[in-house]
Amino acid sequence: MSPYKYSTLAVHAGQYPDPRTGAVNVPVYLTSTFELTGIGTDRGWDYSRAGNPTRDRLEEALAALEGGTSGHAFASGMAAISALVASLRAGDHLLCSQDVYAGTVRLFNQFVSHYGIEIEYVDTSKIEAVAAAIRPNTKLVHIETPSNPTMVLSDIRAISEIAHARGVEMSVDNTFMSPVLQSPLALGADIVMHSTTKYLNGHSDGIGGALIGSKPEHKDRFLLVQKSSGAILSAFECFLVLRGIKTMPLRIKQHEENGRAVAEYLQTHPKVSRLNYPGLKSHPQYELAVRQQKGFGSMLSLDLGSRAAAGRFLGALKIFINAESLGGVESLASHSATTTHAALSDEERAAAGITEGLIRLSVGIEDKEDLIADIEQALKAV
Numbered sequence: 001m002s003p004y005k006y007s008t009l010a011v012h013a014g015q016y017p018d019p020r021t022g023a024v025n026v027p028v029y030l031t032s033t034f035e036l037t038g039i040g041t042d043r044g045w046d047y048s049r050a051g052n053p054t055r056d057r058l059e060e061a062l063a064a065l066e067g068g069t070s071g072h073a074f075a076s077g078m079a080a081i082s083a084l085v086a087s088l089r090a091g092d093h094l095l096c097s098q099d100v101y102a103g104t105v106r107l108f109n110q111f112v113s114h115y116g117i118e119i120e121y122v123d124t125s126k127i128e129a130v131a132a133a134i135r136p137n138t139k140l141v142h143i144e145t146p147s148n149p150t151m152v153l154s155d156i157r158a159i160s161e162i163a164h165a166r167g168v169e170m171s172v173d174n175t176f177m178s179p180v181l182q183s184p185l186a187l188g189a190d191i192v193m194h195s196t197t198k199y200l201n202g203h204s205d206g207i208g209g210a211l212i213g214s215k216p217e218h219k220d221r222f223l224l225v226q227k228s229s230g231a232i233l234s235a236f237e238c239f240l241v242l243r244g245i246k247t248m249p250l251r252i253k254q255h256e257e258n259g260r261a262v263a264e265y266l267q268t269h270p271k272v273s274r275l276n277y278p279g280l281k282s283h284p285q286y287e288l289a290v291r292q293q294k295g296f297g298s299m300l301s302l303d304l305g306s307r308a309a310a311g312r313f314l315g316a317l318k319i320f321i322n323a324e325s326l327g328g329v330e331s332l333a334s335h336s337a338t339t340t341h342a343a344l345s346d347e348e349r350a351a352a353g354i355t356e357g358l359i360r361l362s363v364g365i366e367d368k369e370d371l372i373a374d375i376e377q378a379l380k381a382v
């Protein structure tokens with residue numbers, strides 16, 4: 001447990017001066033291989049797929065920020081999820097939130113299930129449903145909270161207790177909250193997953209992913225996956241994430257303030273038929289959000305009633321960019337049904353509440369009055 005507060009950790013965890021040169025910034029080791037010191041001896045590194053000094057620093061920072069025992073950086077969020085499930089075997093059962101990023105569903109249904117692993121989706125916002133779905137062969141419960149894009153919350157502490165009572169591991173995709181606003185390991189989860197592409201990098205200039213473990217066994221397991229399947233984050237991209245992490249707590253403060261302001265503006269707008277933002281007192285899971293999160297973040301979704309209305313809104317926005325992804329400094333708006341969740345069938349989308357009029361906003365760090373004015377003028381076009 002670090003004696004330092006979060007903003008101090010963000011600047012310094014893993015990011016100390018280089019012992020050899022004193023360089024204040026973490027050096028970028030663009031090397032595939034390392035000189036060995038003899039037969040079977042080295043200076044700590046032998047080949048960059050297995051380990052690289054720049055990646056080590058990022059992994060150290062990730063572990064500190066999530067309060068874990070080891071961090072592991074991957075080439076994308078999807079590579080991190082692939083590594084998470086890589087050790088499952090034929091006959092194992094994997095329970096997953098029904099409301100997850102569609103790429104996760106695509107990976108599980110189109111690849112993981114072919115290895116004889118049974119995958120079952122449950123509404124993890126309902127504790128009884130999780131308890132009822134755990135079977136003797138369940139090995140992992142994987143949840144995403146808040147979920148993408150409908151912002152449904154699952155109770156991390158309650159689910160981890162249920163899972164642990166049955167000897168099952170639990171992982172949380174913490175991408176939407178960032179390590180600043182939610183600490184799944186402290187709430188009882190075993191493993192945290194991130195798409196570092198989002199708030200950790202924060203500048204929309206790289207793709208990356210991470211797993212943070214809470215037990216020594218996780219370090220060995222995920223290191224073996226990094227070495228064996230090879231989807232590691234390059235040294236240069238590790239540097240970009242390290243750079244992003246330093247300002248993450250500051251950025252999140254502004255994201256958070258802007259997200260709330262936009263949600264408050266939208267909540268009474270006559271053209272918005274549904275607003276999903278757990279930071280509003282009217283949200284059915286507001287109490288859980290207050291209990292489990294350290295803030296409400298800057299992700300929200302709104303329903304404009306039809307695909308045509310959603311299209312007019314997106315076309316009229318001037319500051320918000322019509323683009324997928326989230327967590328960068330710039331505000332983005334996207335039509336979930338045809339972008340992030342296009343991989344789902346119509347039935348799956350309907351079950352997840354992803355309607356044709358649903359727009360997801362990732363509220364950036366611009367001036368909040370400018371953002372609200374942009375939304376106001378775009379809603380006039382609807």
Ligand SMILES: Cc1ncc(COP(=O)(O)O)c(C=O)c1O
Nearest residue numbers: 076077078101148175195197208
């Ligand atoms: C919640 C969540 N998890 C995982 C991913 C996958 O991450 P990546 O795009 O870095 O592979 C995304 C991407 O949007 C996401 O939103």
